[in-house]
């Protein structure tokens with residue numbers, strides 16, 4: 154059995170960003186303390202103790218709001234409970250304004266060996282529009298402090314299609330990111346949700362998002378610049394230096410297995426999927442009463458597993474290993490889906506050979522359309 158990953162959800166933030174659609178609340182120290190205790194209890198009481206694990210990912214929310222000793226205690230619980238490989242990748246998502254040289258060194262000493270900074274933009278005006286708490290100089294200083302603290306594996310998140318953002322604005326952020334030379338970058342497209350405060354801000358201030366052709370240019374040009382700077386695109390939204398792909402996130406895209414801890418966290422193991430209760434207080438109360446926080450388990454049918462395997466593998470630039478998937482699920486995937494996929498092949502969005510299906514770069518921009526075939 155290949156090694157699984159551990160996902161640890163931290164549902165606290167310093168304030169609420171205007172575009173955010175994640176289930177996260179404001180940081181309260183008492184609740185955070187009891188939440189960490191609950192997390193450790195959930196990890197230590199896992200039914201899967203002894204399973205081989207090679208990644209831990211602290212996601213949120215804003216995991217860098219935790220004290221380093223709490224992060225160390227959670228990692229320690231993971232090591233005590235699971236068979237952790239010595240080279241395990243341990244990632245912490247961090248917001249630039251929450252860290253200092255000291256806290257970064259403390260996270261490193263706690264065992265974190267990869268940081269993922271939510272930078273989003275290298276233009277102050279755009280950061281203000283998103284109501285982010287950091288500015289450009291703070292983000293750069295946090296990055297430099299992280300390098301000085303010994304982090305040799307750093308990822309930056311950037312967001313395109315921001316309100317009022319032109320193609321040149323976006324490329325300015327991409328160039329600034331390249332100049333910092335991170336090991337990994339995630340480039341996301343902003344989605345403006347129906348009742349988000351950002352939508353109201355956009356209406357009030359007459360900010361609009363760039364037309365589709367400009368977004369296509371943003372995506373294609375940034376990927377070209379990143380490739381020219383030595384990065385390899387390995388997934389629709391992710392590029393890395395050679396050997397620096399996110400080992401944890403690859404589990405989601407390669408039919409892998411993971412255990413999620415914390416409120417709202419999902420787990421997938423051996424074709425069985427479950428989700429923990431979403432509300433932070435309920436999660437803490439359940440663990441306090443020695444009850445499981447897990448909702449109903451669902452065993453996926455073979456068809457659902459096949460659809461998921463194709464859906465996620467097509468996110469990778471190397472595409473889906475169809476020969477392997479056909480063998481694993483005892484199907485001929487083209488006979489099953491070929492009729493619906495043929496038009497995407499004809500439009501140059503999908504390349505199909507006997508062994509592999511792969512989205513082209515234009516296809517990656519329209520991945521959502523292609524993926525609906527498998528849902």
Ligand code: SF4
Nearest residue numbers: 166169170173213214
């Ligand atoms: S920091 Fe991230 S999770 Fe927290 S409110 Fe902002 S976007 Fe949402």
